[in-house]
Amino acid sequence: xxxxxxxxxxxxxxxxxxxxxxxxxxxxxxxxxxxxxxxxxxxxxxxxxxxxxxxxxxxxxxxxxxxxxxxxxxxxxxxxxxxxxxxxxxxxxxxxxxxxxxxxxxxxxxxxxxxxxxxxxxxxxxxxxxxxxxxxxxxxxxxxxxxxxxxxxxxxxxxxxxxxxxxxxxxxxxxxxxxxxxxxxxxxxxxxxxxxxxxxxxxxxxxxxxxxxxxxxxxxxxxxxxxxxxxxxxxxxxxxxxxxxxxxxxxxxxxxxxxxxxxxxxxxxxxxx
Numbered sequence: 001x002x003x004x005x006x007x008x009x010x011x012x013x014x015x016x017x018x019x020x021x022x023x024x025x026x027x028x029x030x031x032x033x034x035x036x037x038x039x040x041x042x043x044x045x046x047x048x049x050x051x052x053x054x055x056x057x058x059x060x061x062x063x064x065x066x067x068x069x070x071x072x073x074x075x076x077x078x079x080x081x082x083x084x085x086x087x088x089x090x091x092x093x094x095x096x097x098x099x100x101x102x103x104x105x106x107x108x109x110x111x112x113x114x115x116x117x118x119x120x121x122x123x124x125x126x127x128x129x130x131x132x133x134x135x136x137x138x139x140x141x142x143x144x145x146x147x148x149x150x151x152x153x154x155x156x157x158x159x160x161x162x163x164x165x166x167x168x169x170x171x172x173x174x175x176x177x178x179x180x181x182x183x184x185x186x187x188x189x190x191x192x193x194x195x196x197x198x199x200x201x202x203x204x205x206x207x208x209x210x211x212x213x214x215x216x217x218x219x220x221x222x223x224x225x226x227x228x229x230x231x232x233x234x235x236x237x238x239x240x241x242x243x244x245x246x247x248x249x250x251x252x253x254x255x256x257x258x259x260x261x262x263x264x265x266x267x268x269x270x271x272x273x
Contacts, residue, residue, distance in 0.1 A: 002083035025174035041117035044157035128210035129217035140187035145177035147213035150207035
């Protein structure tokens with residue numbers, strides 16, 4: 001009830017007036033039956049604008065941090081995500097990954113729509129990164145089509161770390177559904193899963209116009225953090241004792257912001273599908 005109340009009464013009408021989202025490929029949105037919406041991931045607001053333009057209810061697999069963060073803000077965030085029916089996902093790999101898979105399959109088994117970000121996390125620089133194979137396994141096990149979706153401009157409207165979005169037009173391109181029934185029964189073949197995932201990512205690249213990078217976004221984020229820390233150390237060594245150094249402070253701030261904003265990009269996630 002909260003999902004539809006927010007979408008049709010509270011947030012939905014306001015967001016449509018302010019951001020005037022445009023949609024291409026509405027005819028590719030299924031009126032009935034289960035399907036996976038596989039989207040690029042540029043901003044937190046992707047999970048707001050995509051369901052806004054899809055007439056049916058969409059359930060996202062959301063990172064567990066949104067449900068168990070401490071403090072008042074954490075409790076309010078958890079209440080919001082639970083209220084709109086989103087599912088927490090533990091990204092630590094192993095049994096946790098299997099649990100996430102089962103939750104996604106349960107949504108599809110009810111005949112509903114499931115939203116997933118194959119990159120596993122937000123793009124650190126606006127480029128499209130290598131997809132993780134969980135989406136392929138779900139598609140094969142549930143025997144459902146995968147609908148590629150490209151979010152356009154959400155990273156400009158709400159960059160990582162920015163609480164209030166900038167008012168501007170947001171775009172959504174919905175691609176032709178991808179049918180992988182030819183791989184039925186091969187969901188345990190890792191080469192097949194990689195092939196399917198790469199096909200999905202190619203479709204997202206075509207829709208979004210993003211440059212593709214054949215590495216995981218989490219690896220790039222780790223590289224960015226290491227580079228920022230190395231620069232901070234170099235500046236610290238070069239600085240005179242007790243002297244203020246704006247460049248040093250800026251480098252340290254950049255490193256801290258990257259760490260706090262992307263805690264889900266650690267070693268455990270790199271082991272996930």
